[in-house]
Amino acid sequence: MAGQATLDSIRAVLKSSRFSGISVKPKVALWGYSGGALATNWAVELQRSYAPELSFVGAAIGGLIGSIGNVLETINKGPFAGLAVTGLMGLYNEYPYFATYLEExxxxxxxxxxxxxxxQCLGVSTSQFSGQDISSYFKSGAAVPDGAPAQKVFAALNLGQNVPKTPLYIYKSINDQISPIADTDNLVNYYCKGGATIEYKRDLVSDHTSLSITGAGEALVWLEARMSGQSPESGCSTDTVISTLLNPEGLALLGTTLVEFLIALLGVPVGPLSLGTLDSEEERAHFGADPDFFLRYRKAIEGYFNSGWKTFYKGSAAQAEAQAGTLAHCQEIFHDETLRNFMTPIFWFFPFGVTKMNEDGIVHLDGTVNKYDAIVCATGFDTSFTPRFPIHGRNGHELMEDFSKSPEAYLGLAVHGYPNFFMFSGPISPVGNGSAFPGAEGTAEYIAQFLKKFYKERIRTFEIKQKPQDDFNDWVQAKMSKMVWTDNCDSWYKHPKTGKVQVTWPGSMLHYREVMADVHYEHFKLDYLSKNVFDWFGNGLTWSEVNDKHGDMAPYIT
Incomplete structure (x- = not known):
């Protein structure tokens, strides 16, 4: 009925040209989200049979509800359980035989x-039934959706009964808490097998609510292209992306205020991404002319790198999605067999050692000589944290020697036994957590904060204590046990002797920055220049009182 109502509404609008001024043959596109997606999707499915005189340049469909039965099961006992009650009573009003069934x-x-x-309105109902078990209102309990009348209604309303001829842009959250993404996957597969033209985006970051906003930009870009006369590529494409807002056009269409709202809503920046390409002269000019846009652009790129950390947790849904997407991408790299053969390097594997190299090539242990025009010596690199120069600590300790055994530090920047020593990118630093600069900045701000105290309070030496360093490394290895780097494989992230992961921070870049924002001075042994640790309090006057006759004598009043 929703699809028929949508098509009838379009018919009525097109017949209003005499008094509305609308073109007799306008370009028409459809766009709907969640419940609106149902109406939109049904309209394009029914168009051939119910309104063959109509033609649409495209339809954008977001947050699609593919199976009513699955939705009822998914949202029951959750915050959106009230939607199930509202939906069932809507069917109660529309289908008399279903109303009789529910009454029984x-x-x-x-x-x-x-x-x-x-x-009452939907908001009140959602709040009223939030968290409730809807099946508790029925005599048959959870078996109510399995009854024949219910199955008859669901079968009549489930999408996938016709293949649309209208080009479709479908976007869906993988974390949709109302309608499982598997239902949309199945519907898209059905349409594609029937010859439909579909661009399908699966969003990793958003949920059902937030995608209605974050997905709007890309949907508008796609619809604008259709309305301007650009035809989409025939066939189907499916992409699993961090965010559906993947280009500056989508961001610009949403506008500044909406983007700021999204940042607050999601807790992570969203915005344009154009990775792996150089900004054009026009884009750079736009950056200079619109600093606010440039800021959003930069935050979006950084947010992209920061938003994928969950993929590194063993067995997580995000990891499974990333693996599937990576495999699909790799399988699509070479489509041309001739090109594949041409680009694949020809090589030989020699399972025995090399005795020497001479002017002709390589001489192997068995005396075989392989001749080459050029030989590249790639025997690996020293990826340990062993310093390239001497760093001396207390009691004759040398950091080269200590780190060669087992590189352990505190927060990747301090080492017990080495006073007045800080370093960047030490053991367990955020080197694989996104862009390197935010991690280095977090380290620098920590060190600057510490040195301010060091200078102001006249401290002679500072040194991280053994227990905080040990506790930190115990925490790290406990967290690493749940991450991909501790799988049974060789990696330069692991120490070759201990097997411990020694390189990256076991959390996101955002997590690292938050940890490093506060310096825990109690973890350090501090040795002051004076016997009295309060000597730095001075003579009881501030600098401005002694040196600045015109200084602010009430700075605490603002």
Whole structure:
């Protein structure tokens, strides 16, 4: 009915040209999200049979609800359980045989509570039934959706009964908490097998609510292209992306205020991404002319790198999605067999050692000589944290020797036994957590904060204590056990002797920056220049009182 109503509405608008001024043959595109996506999707499925005189240049469909039965199961007992009540009562009003079935199933004492959604708005109903088990209102409990009348209604309303001829842009959150993405995957596969033209985006970051906003930019870009006369590529494409807002056009269409709202809503920046390309002269000019846009652009790129950390947790849904997407991408790299053969390097594997190299090539242990025009010596690199120069600590300790055994530090910047010593990118630093600069900045700000105290309070030496360093490394290895780097494989992230992961921070870049924002001075042994640790309090006057006759004598009042 929603699809028919949508098509009838379009018919009515097109017949209004005499008084509305609308073109007799305008370009028409459809766009709907969630419940609106149902109406949009049904309209394009029914168009051939119900309104063959109509033609659409495209339809954007977001947050699609592919199976009513699966939705009821997914949202039951959750924050959106009220949507199930509202949906069931909507079907109650529309299908008399389903109303009779529900009346037989209602528990009399709570029936009127269930029906109250017919007399109130959706927001009230959602709040009223949040977290409730909807099956508790029925005599058959959770078996109610399995009854014949319910299955008859669901079968009539489930999408996938016709293949649309209208080009489609479909976007869906992998974390959709209302409608499982598998239902949309199955519907897209059905359409594609039937010859539909579809661009399908699967979003890793958003959920059902936030995608209605974050997905709008890219949907508008796609619709704008259709309305301007650009035809989409025939066939189907499916991409799993960090965010559906992948280019500056989408961001610009959403606008500054909306983007700021999204940042607050999601807790992570969203915005344009154009990775692996050089900015054009026009784009750079735009950056200079619009600093606010340039800031959003930079935050979006950085946010892209920061938003994929969950893929590194063993067995996580994000990891499974990333693996599937990577495999699909790698399988698509070479489509031309001739090109594949031409580009694949020819090599030989020699399972025995080399005795020497001479002017002709390589001489192997068995005396075989392989001749080459050029030989590249790639025997590996020293990826340990062993310093390239001497660093001396207390009691004759040398950092080269200590780190060659097992490189351990505190927060990747301090080492017990080495006073007045800080370093960048030491053991367990954020070197694989996104862009390197935010990590280095976090380290620098920590060191600057520490040195301010060091100078101001006249401290002679500082040194990280053994226990905080040990506790930190115990925490690191406990967290690493749940991450991909501790799998049974060789990696330069692991120490070749201990097997411990020694390189990257076991959390996101955002996590690292938050940890490094506060210096825990109690973890350090501090040795002051004076016997009295309060000597730096001075003579009881501030600098401005002694040296600045016109200084602010009430700085605490603002």
């Amino acid at each position: 199933q209602f528990i009399p004492a709570t029936a009127e509570t269930f029906k109250s959604v017919l007399r």
